Amino acid sequence: MTETYAPRPRRWWIALLLNAAFPPVGYAYAGAWKMVGVTVVGLMAGAVALNEWTLASPPGVYRYGLQGLIAGAAIAAGMFGLHAAWLAWRAPPKAGRPSKLALFYVAPWVVLVIANMLYGSYGPHPTYSMASAAMEPTLKAGDIVMVEGARADCGRADVKVGDVVVFRRPNTAAPYMHRVVAGPGQTVEMRDGLLVIDGKAVARRALGSVELPNTPLRVTEFEETLPNGARHRIYDLGPTGDLDQMAATTVPAGSWYLMGDNRDNAADSRVDGPAPGRDICAVALKTVYAKDQSRVGRRP
Numbered sequence: 581m582t583e584t585y586a587p588r589p590r591r592w593w594i595a596l597l598l599n600a601a602f603p604p605v606g607y608a609y610a611g612a613w614k615m616v617g618v619t620v621v622g623l624m625a626g627a628v629a630l631n632e633w634t635l636a637s638p639p640g641v642y643r644y645g646l647q648g649l650i651a652g653a654a655i656a657a658g659m660f661g662l663h664a665a666w667l668a669w670r671a672p673p674k675a676g677r678p679s680k681l682a683l684f685y686v687a688p689w690v691v692l693v694i695a696n697m698l699y700g701s702y703g704p705h706p707t708y709s710m711a712s713a714a715m716e717p718t719l720k721a722g723d724i725v726m727v728e729g730a731r732a733d734c735g736r737a738d739v740k741v742g743d744v745v746v747f748r749r750p751n752t753a754a755p756y757m758h759r760v761v762a763g764p765g766q767t768v769e770m771r772d773g774l775l776v777i778d779g780k781a782v783a784r785r786a787l788g789s790v791e792l793p794n795t796p797l798r799v800t801e802f803e804e805t806l807p808n809g810a811r812h813r814i815y816d817l818g819p820t821g822d823l824d825q826m827a828a829t830t831v832p833a834g835s836w837y838l839m840g841d842n843r844d845n846a847a848d849s850r851v852d853g854p855a856p857g858r859d860i861c862a863v864a865l866k867t868v869y870a871k872d873q874s875r876v877g878r879r880p
Contacts, residue, residue: 588674590610590611590668590673594606594609595609595610595668596661596662596668599661599664600661602689604619604620605686606665607688608684608685609664609685610667610671611668611672612667612671615663615664619660619688619692620688620691623692624696627696631703631705631707631726632705638876639876642724642869645869700731701732706730707727708725708746708862709725710724713842713845714757714841714845714846715744715757715758715880716841717801717813717841718759718813719744719880720871722871723867723870725757725865725880726868727746727862727863728863728865729862729863733861734860734861735861738863739763739860739863741808742759742810744758744759744863744864745758745760745861745862746860746861746862747855747861748861757864758848759840759841759880760838761806761838761839763836764831764832766778766831766837767828768826768829769827769828769829770823770824770826772824773818773820773843777807780807783804785802786801786802787800787802788800790815799815799817799844800816801814802816813841814841814843815841815842815845816843816844817844821844823850823851824843824844832856835856836854836860838855865879867879867880
């Protein structure tokens with residue numbers, strides 16, 4: 581004997597909540613399957629387009645800050661929900677086993693989540709948020725940087741001395757950002773706080789004294805010029821820090837010597853040794869979000 585199920589009305593408020601929280605599940609519930617396909621394709625294409633727009637024209641989606649980005653996402657979710665509610669209100673009642681229908685409704689959202697995860701892992705220009713003060717004054721905690729290099733494909737980055745790179749430290753899963761100061765075959769040492777590469781002290785020019793927030797300390801800001809001409813700014817507390825004296829070490833083949841721009845507040849290759857190329861995941865392209873707008877759009 582075949583079970584039959586009485587047609588059930590499509591509740592507009594259920595469609596609203598589903599589509600606002602899990603698009604395009606609300607469209608599926610409303611029976612608007614064309615909108616399901618349009619939404620899945622549109623959201624993925626939109627995510628890629630917004631990401632590339634942000635890289636091309638920083639701050640892009642961060643134009644109104646993180647709160648503005650969250651507010652924009654909330655408004656978009658509300659519009660998706662209202663549209664699904666309107667479609668559900670106009671749709672005829674649905675028939676069929678409720679549990680089986682629920683699987684059909686959720687499937688497009690699962691596809692969207694999987695597609696988003698794949699893009700986040702293998703997309704060419706992911707973003708990373710700076711979590712510490714190790715790269716001040718170049719990058720501050722909370723800055724968002726867009727990079728060249730997929731999250732799930734470390735070891736393929738096109739690295740050169742002077743680049744800020746995303747890398748993996750030994751026995752940790754979290755990504756870090758430091759600057760490449762020397763490459764394979766070069767020697768690196770520290771003499772009284774001065775960086776010495778291939779036996780010659782790296783040129784640096786004092787820019788002034790800077791007071792560190794929430795501390796009684798002041799640091800000297802320098803412009804440092806690496807042997808290949810790459811320039812960047814660093815903070816230095818003086819020549820007596822724990823890592824300011826270091827015997828010369830030669831960078832192995834296929835490895836890179838990394839240092840934080842905040843020289844007395846960075847656990848870098850002076851602690852962990854040169855980073856193997858397999859642990860270099862990406863090269864920083866642009867700062868796309870920072871409270872100090874003058875740094876937005878710059879290559880770190």
